[in-house]
Amino acid sequence: MTRLLSTYRLQFRNGMTFGKAARLVPYLHALGISHLYASPLMTAVSGSTHGYDATRVDEIDPALGGIEGLRQLAAELRAYGMGLILDIVPNHMAASLENPWWRSVVVWGSESPFAHHFDIDWSEKLTLPFLGNDFAEELANGTISLALEPGFDALAIRYHDSYYPLHPGTYRDVLEATDVFFTNSTASTDPQGRAILSAALAPETARVYLETQLADISSAPSRIAAIHDAQPWRLVNWKTASENLSYRRFFEIAGLAGLRVEDERVFTDSHRLILELVQDGTIDGLRIDHIDGLADPQGYLERLRAAVGPETIILVEKILERQEQLPSDWPIAGTTGYEFIAALADAFADEKEEGRLTAAFNALKGDDDRHAYSDEMYACKRQMLADNFRGEVRRLGGFAKRVADCLSADFSRSALTEAICAVIIALPVYRTYLASGQSIDRRDHEILATARCEAQARVRPEVREAIDLIWELLTDDKTCEKIPECTEFRTRFQQLTGPIMAKALEDTLFYRENAFIALNEVGGDPGHPPGGPAAFHTAMQDRAQNWPFGLSATSTHDTKRGEDARARLYTLNEAPEAWISATQRWHALSGRARREAPAADTQWLIYQALAGAWPIGGCGDRAAMDALPERMQAYVEKALREAKRQTNWSEPDREYEASVTGFVEDLLSDKAFIDDFTRTLSPFIDAGLSNALAQTLVKLTAPGVPDIYQGSERSDFSLVDPDNRATLATESLRIPAKPAPSRAHFSNYKQWLTAKVLACRRQSAEVFNGPYQALALSNGRHQALAFLRGDTDDFAITVVPRLVFGKMDMDTLCLSEAATRDLSLTIPRVFEGRTVRSALDDRTFTLGSSLPLSEIFRTDPVALLLSA
Numbered sequence: 001m002t003r004l005l006s007t008y009r010l011q012f013r014n015g016m017t018f019g020k021a022a023r024l025v026p027y028l029h030a031l032g033i034s035h036l037y038a039s040p041l042m043t044a045v046s047g048s049t050h051g052y053d054a055t056r057v058d059e060i061d062p063a064l065g066g067i068e069g070l071r072q073l074a075a076e077l078r079a080y081g082m083g084l085i086l087d088i089v090p091n092h093m094a095a096s097l098e099n100p101w102w103r104s105v106v107v108w109g110s111e112s113p114f115a116h117h118f119d120i121d122w123s124e125k126l127t128l129p130f131l132g133n134d135f136a137e138e139l140a141n142g143t144i145s146l147a148l149e150p151g152f153d154a155l156a157i158r159y160h161d162s163y164y165p166l167h168p169g170t171y172r173d174v175l176e177a178t179d180v181f182f183t184n185s186t187a188s189t190d191p192q193g194r195a196i197l198s199a200a201l202a203p204e205t206a207r208v209y210l211e212t213q214l215a216d217i218s219s220a221p222s223r224i225a226a227i228h229d230a231q232p233w234r235l236v237n238w239k240t241a242s243e244n245l246s247y248r249r250f251f252e253i254a255g256l257a258g259l260r261v262e263d264e265r266v267f268t269d270s271h272r273l274i275l276e277l278v279q280d281g282t283i284d285g286l287r288i289d290h291i292d293g294l295a296d297p298q299g300y301l302e303r304l305r306a307a308v309g310p311e312t313i314i315l316v317e318k319i320l321e322r323q324e325q326l327p328s329d330w331p332i333a334g335t336t337g338y339e340f341i342a343a344l345a346d347a348f349a350d351e352k353e354e355g356r357l358t359a360a361f362n363a364l365k366g367d368d369d370r371h372a373y374s375d376e377m378y379a380c381k382r383q384m385l386a387d388n389f390r391g392e393v394r395r396l397g398g399f400a401k402r403v404a405d406c407l408s409a410d411f412s413r414s415a416l417t418e419a420i421c422a423v424i425i426a427l428p429v430y431r432t433y434l435a436s437g438q439s440i441d442r443r444d445h446e447i448l449a450t451a452r453c454e455a456q457a458r459v460r461p462e463v464r465e466a467i468d469l470i471w472e473l474l475t476d477d478k479t480c481e482k483i484p485e486c487t488e489f490r491t492r493f494q495q496l497t498g499p500i501m502a503k504a505l506e507d508t509l510f511y512r513e514n515a516f517i518a519l520n521e522v523g524g525d526p527g528h529p530p531g532g533p534a535a536f537h538t539a540m541q542d543r544a545q546n547w548p549f550g551l552s553a554t555s556t557h558d559t560k561r562g563e564d565a566r567a568r569l570y571t572l573n574e575a576p577e578a579w580i581s582a583t584q585r586w587h588a589l590s591g592r593a594r595r596e597a598p599a600a601d602t603q604w605l606i607y608q609a610l611a612g613a614w615p616i617g618g619c620g621d622r623a624a625m626d627a628l629p630e631r632m633q634a635y636v637e638k639a640l641r642e643a644k645r646q647t648n649w650s651e652p653d654r655e656y657e658a659s660v661t662g663f664v665e666d667l668l669s670d671k672a673f674i675d676d677f678t679r680t681l682s683p684f685i686d687a688g689l690s691n692a693l694a695q696t697l698v699k700l701t702a703p704g705v706p707d708i709y710q711g712s713e714r715s716d717f718s719l720v721d722p723d724n725r726a727t728l729a730t731e732s733l734r735i736p737a738k739p740a741p742s743r744a745h746f747s748n749y750k751q752w753l754t755a756k757v758l759a760c761r762r763q764s765a766e767v768f769n770g771p772y773q774a775l776a777l778s779n780g781r782h783q784a785l786a787f788l789r790g791d792t793d794d795f796a797i798t799v800v801p802r803l804v805f806g807k808m809d810m811d812t813l814c815l816s817e818a819a820t821r822d823l824s825l826t827i828p829r830v831f832e833g834r835t836v837r838s839a840l841d842d843r844t845f846t847l848g849s850s851l852p853l854s855e856i857f858r859t860d861p862v863a864l865l866l867s868a
Helices: 018-031 066-079 100-111 135-140 168-175 206-218 221-229 238-242 264-279 297-308 338-348 356-365 372-388 390-406 413-426 442-457 461-475 477-482 484-506 532-546 563-574 576-592 600-613 622-643 654-667 671-701 746-763
Strands: 007-010 035-038 042-044 054-060 083-088 092-094 126-131 144-149 154-159 162-165 233-237 253-258 285-288 313-316 705-709 772-775 784-790 795-801 824-826 835-838 844-846 850-852 863-867
Touching (some): 007 018, 018 035, 018 746, 054 066, 054 100, 066 083, 083 264, 092 100, 135 221, 135 233, 144 206, 144 221, 168 221, 206 221, 221 233, 233 238, 238 390, 264 297, 285 297, 297 313, 338 532, 338 671, 356 372, 356 600, 390 484, 413 442, 442 461, 461 477, 461 484, 532 784, 563 671, 576 600, 576 671, 600 671, 671 746, 671 784
Parallel strands (some): 007 035, 007 705, 035 083, 054 092, 083 285, 126 233
Antiparallel strands (some): 042 054, 092 253, 144 154, 154 162, 772 784, 784 795, 824 850, 835 863
């Protein structure tokens, strides 16, 4: 099996197929990649752009090249000594009639062989939340009728161009008004209800006759209503999904239905093809999407590990909050690396900025409360619980009430529901991992104890005792052993806390609290100031010791902005006064716009987002500048809806959105603004490019496995999806000769740097999997970040500049001579006298007690020194 050294994430679909990927393999090998890291490849909903909405887990998508195309790609990778990691989605599948399992459930209801593959509450009818209005209203409007479903020869209720198949047991009631000719055609055992009427429709005139009769039935709304009432499902308004849904969905997406992989049969059925591909060597590793969505993540991982063996790479998508530890007993290599991005914010943002950007932003909101961020975070969680996940909360309250009654605890359902919400709001992490039959571990006990205390401080006195009961249900194993529903409560509670945290923070709060958006990243914590090099070194030492094979990501398909945009935005807090002053000028200029300018805090977000995405070449890059308005307008519309203030996804205020996106259009056609913005941004661009190269080298040499998102080895100034999911431009994917480190050659230099360092990593794998030691500057200043990997026998030293705003050489991306004057790297005594070679320019040094930064950065913006 290929040793895991580096990964390259490739987004399939949108034009990327197995054939095209195979043609990229020689380039990826030359770049230094050990494993291609593929997005989900199972057959998905027609037109899917991402593959997380699978309809077939037993089939590799034919549109990508099918299983033979996948095997050919794997063979091409093996020919170059490379492996393949596949992103899999055990938590959910598409709630689509293209999905045979889901179609079977719709046709047969609880009688379906797949009825318990999905996490459905069969105490009620299956809800299908795909109507634009209530059923009665749609029926009155004439949008619902009875029809033959094309391609299935089955009866269905039609809504516009969608067909919802009838239960075969209800056919007789429909057909009795037509002709006895059809009434003997209602028996079917096919799981999908296929071809029930095929024989009856064989005569030439039968189909036309039946369609005429169905149209006649459809003219009587009461008949259609009766037929609808007879089904094991009911069609409802899509807006009611947050309030009353009979199946567990993925976050807020009703089109994705939760799977019960905790059931051995469901695990086997949903993983059969995946395991075959692992066992025959096609796939070397698995990336588990949304591990926190599963009922029992550890149990799932242990079952998966047993099935794939000890050598298969397993990585999990898991967002860790600040100071949160990944469970040490999970049988995995690590996470997909969001915590590494958070550590980079400590490394490159100015830890001594003293909150000036935050103060200026809060002033724009008219909010000078120093606790405004935490208050807003709690408000976002409350909003998610009250609005977007109202049905899930009500269901949890019902579980708690039934358990309370069993315990003869006198609490109302409303008090218990309020208590549940209070604990979830106070929970500082995405979820806990309380498993059936296992005692609560110390980590989870402490997390819940903290949440309990904070929750009680924020509620009415009468709810505090209810919180004590919720605490008991979550932490007291004896209580759960006595009452079976307590285990169900625990599971549902834990499956809800993750979506609440994700939607409240990443998809709401991070679009409201925009003081310094470089920190508003998946896994980030804008509520705490950056911790500086000390915090970064602590995180890396822990990583080296505990999770050396977790991915080190800088961009992903889910990050809020590309890695180079984020690197540039870090520099804003190095010169906060300059940035604040500039935003005030632009705000004054906005008064001249043709349309009314948005609120000042919204403008602040727009200016920062523009700063991150602004082309390196500015107006000289005409193609990039021409594309910028459309990109920014899409970003702003999404940002406004995610913030959920004046507009949102379910009830968009299109007039308001148009006024703000129109403002962006006005900005980008205003020469005075563009000229001022370009002049102001210039030093931030240079400093940002230095940061971008620095974080690239850090990623390639720090503990963990470097993960490169498609195309980001050259540059990535993307905005949030879909901007960051553009088709990979393959024409520029060749390794250049070493270019000059300059603005004009930034992309080529970054690509060359990546290939050069990955080659070093491949040649000295043990060094970069070894210990981590922080290095300091001789005068205690923090103008550089440095660390040593390996030991006295074989080692590597990484040195990168930081806090470089205004300190760049005019013609290169290197530090000026003045910026490095009197700055030296302190060398630990045990390494004194050793000879090292610069990996980037082949110069050699004999290490003394210190090494001047002027020497280290003489030819390149960053430095990697290898023991000779």
